[in-house]
Amino acid sequence: MNLKLEAALYRQITAHLCAAYPKEAAGLLLGTAAGASWDASRMLPLTNKFAHAEQYHRYLITAEDMLEGEDHAATFGLDVVGVFHSHPDSAPQPSDYDCxxxxxxxxxxxxxxxxxxxxxxxxxQLREDRSDFNEAVLEIGPAAPARPNSSTFE
Known part of the structure; x- marks a missing residue:
């Protein structure tokens, strides 16, 4: 399993996550999936809906957020292919809560x-039996030639 995204998109993602620090933040990855190769070309930043006092170590994406993501992705001929979120001051590996x-x-x-x-x-990626995660290959590439609105939220 591979996840590919352009460097410019990664910078947008990290800007959203850093703006929420020291709390967790999250959003949706929009793109295409073909077999083991998944390409994220846009992102949808979301507001953490978890109780304010717990946002330093938890995030919540609601069903309404997912519907918004699906609608937004569809306008560009894309799908919701993933979720991004931050781990403030900790390793980027899934917690028990994430699992x-x-x-x-x-x-x-x-x-x-x-x-x-x-x-x-x-x-x-969560295993089918939901017991744990398998790590995917993350490929953050250089920026592609400029395309209007290629990876920004509108």
Whole structure:
């Protein structure tokens, strides 16, 4: 399993996550999936809906957020292919909470934010039996030639 995204999109993702630091933040990855190769070309930043006091180590994406993501993706001929979220001051690997709330048909991009700056990122997919995650290959490529509105939220 591979997750590919352009460097410009990764910068947009990390800007959204860093803006929420020291709390967790999240959003949706929009793109295409073909076999083991998943390409994210846009992102939809979301507001963390978890109780305010718990946002430092939890995020919540609601069913309404998912519907908004699906509608937004469809306008560009894309699908929701994954979820991204931050782990403030901790490693970019899934927590038990992440495992309990993930869905096996999405990829999960977890970005470690340390002292308000992006530190590292890893991608994961929940196993079909929901017992744990398998790591996906994360490919963050250089920016492609300029395309209007290629990876921004509108």
């Amino acid at each position: 309990q709330h993930a869905l096996p048909w999405y990829l999960y991009l977890i970005v470690s934010i340390t002292a308000g700056e992006p530190a590292s990122a890893r991608a994961w």
